[in-house]
Amino acid sequence: MTETRFPPALGYLLALVAGVLVTLTASPFELWWLGPVAVGLMYLGFHQLTPGQAALKGWLFGIGLFGSGASWVYVSIHDYGYTGMPLAVFLTSLFVVAMALFVAVALWLYRLLCGPRLAFLSFAGAWVLGEWLRTWLFTGFPWLLLGNAHVDSPLAAWAPIGGVYALSLITALSGTLGVEFLRRRWWAAAPVAALWIAPLLLPTAWTEPAREPLRIALLQGNLPQEIKWTEQGRRVAANTYLELTRELPDDIDLVVWPEAALPMFEDEAEPLLARAQAQLAPGSALLTGILQRDDEGRYFNSVVGVGNAEGQYRKEHLVPFGEYLPLERWLRGTIAFFDLPMPAMTPGPSGQLPIRAAGTVIGNAICYEIIYADLVARRAINAELLLTVSNDTWFGESIGPLQHMQMARLRALENGRYVVRATSNGVTAIIDPTGRVTARLPQFETAALVGEAVPMQGLTPFTRTGSVPVWLLSALLMLLGLHNRKQPQPQVQ
Structure with a gap:
């Protein structure tokens, strides 16, 4: 399967679907295997978009994610906040729209700075940096992170080593490499297999x-x-x-x-x-x-x-x-x-x-x-x-x-x-x-x-170091995809 162009409107629809899929990875659904699928849907055709279109795609992903996965905000506002249904719906919608902006900003910045070179690495790194941004900015809201789903998955053994953001990074890499594999870049299967098989070799107890x-x-x-x-x-x-x-x-x-x-x-x-x-x-x-x-x-x-x-x-x-x-x-x-x-x-x-x-x-x-x-x-x-x-x-x-x-x-x-x-x-x-x-x-x-x-x-290694090593690794991966700003020299006839 070669890389083909498809209408941005299809990408926007897939972004909404991808956001809902991430909700389905979390409890009570626990379909953790949908995480790489969601990232793959976001990665597919991403570098055909302008930065503005990338931001819109990220925002729609956030709408799907928080609209489906944080619907409990409505319960808090309406049932226990003594707020009427119309206003509760408005406030919940405002919350969802605002949280979706975190994803929009992260993917806008990524598309502005990065190109298709080594995109399967840089896109995954940018994804985790976006989760990091959402963790601390304006007091933070690290809810529905990709890695949260993997407490019961084959990747669980990575958690004591790199924590939830390592799980997010591996999930994101699995998604981008999965797309590359579907493009008949068969080498992409090897790193995915290594990331998912390695937990069998990791220690089962650190304490x-x-x-x-x-x-x-x-x-x-x-x-x-x-x-x-x-x-x-x-x-x-x-x-x-x-x-x-x-x-x-x-x-x-x-x-x-x-x-x-x-x-x-x-x-x-x-x-x-x-x-x-x-x-x-x-x-x-x-x-x-x-x-x-x-x-x-x-x-x-x-x-x-x-x-x-x-x-x-x-x-x-x-x-x-x-x-x-x-x-x-x-x-x-x-x-x-x-x-x-x-x-x-x-x-x-x-x-x-x-x-x-x-x-x-x-x-x-x-x-x-x-x-x-x-x-x-x-x-x-x-x-x-x-x-x-x-x-x-x-x-x-x-x-x-x-x-x-x-x-x-x-x-x-x-x-x-x-x-x-x-x-x-x-x-x-x-x-x-x-x-x-x-x-x-x-x-x-x-x-x-x-x-x-x-x-x-x-x-555990994670208790000792926290998430900083994974955040730095994610930043390094994103740097690998930065645009080459050097202008090409005219050829001499």
Whole structure:
């Protein structure tokens, strides 16, 4: 099959389809093999486009991706943000359109700078740099990355080496090389085969147990979000979590309540936490998500402990429009969604010490933080166990909690650590260092999950280096495709 020209309109249609295909690679669909297909559809005929057409193709891909894969934003705005359907649809559409611009800008810049020379390498590198851009710009949104799908694929063994962006790069290279193979460039099969077969030769374990397993109980209160921040919600939350704690077996080492389990500040919850501590077995600990406030009037989304626990963690990476309101001066009071009864959070400092509970050093990531691979890797360096608490009630019955859970599994695999995940209504689970779920609760049930997690020691290559090596490699690959700016010399007759 030789390289042929085809109408840009067909490429735009394929871009929309490709975006939807990436959504299908993620949970709950988990069709990871569609990732290279999606990249191949974007790569096909790309260098026939002008930079403006490339940007449009990237934008349409983003529309397909976020329109299908981040539809849970509508649930948060409409169902729990007290916003009418027309306005919720508008705000969700605005979100999708804005997120699609990240892809548009990345591919516009790529087409502006790069030509067809070694395009199968430079296009893959540019793709990962686009994901990197989306990870940090304007606080970042590394949701639906190509690599997220591969926690269960044959590529999974690359995760402890290069993390999620290495998985994205290999997926993108598989897509571009697949197109080259269809163009009868048969050599393209060799590097694809090498990338997919190499995991069979890679180590299966980079870390090892540090001590005996912990007996852990993760509590899922399943409290309705509509009443949570009311007086009734306070009473229901207190009664639910105290009762679940009281009914636990006596051999539990660590009890975990989810993010903001008690809808009140820590100083208000002290009597309840004292009652909970009295219910613990000697030597055991309880960690809970809770709001804190200080003498300067600042508020923090935190994890604190009682019993055999030391230290605290204050969430460092906050969620815009969820934990603080950008442009608050202009937006506050315009619609109900911007007036939810939650105080504006202050980010915790970087470099916080890990919590020690039940004799184990624990690295924390609250809710949204678990999707940031490098942030979690920094937590894992000095930790034996990773803990994430979340309130996924905001997702409703959408696919959001399942996507969130998939990323938590990838963090366990990247760092060779158990991840224990306590959520308000699911998915509450214990994940082993290979990313396998060893125990979980059904969603939307009030229950306690009792299981074991092993404190681990040793560091994976990814924990040591983070994503920087893959980002640099991606930049190098993109540089290989830069246009030759040297003008050709006229031939002498």
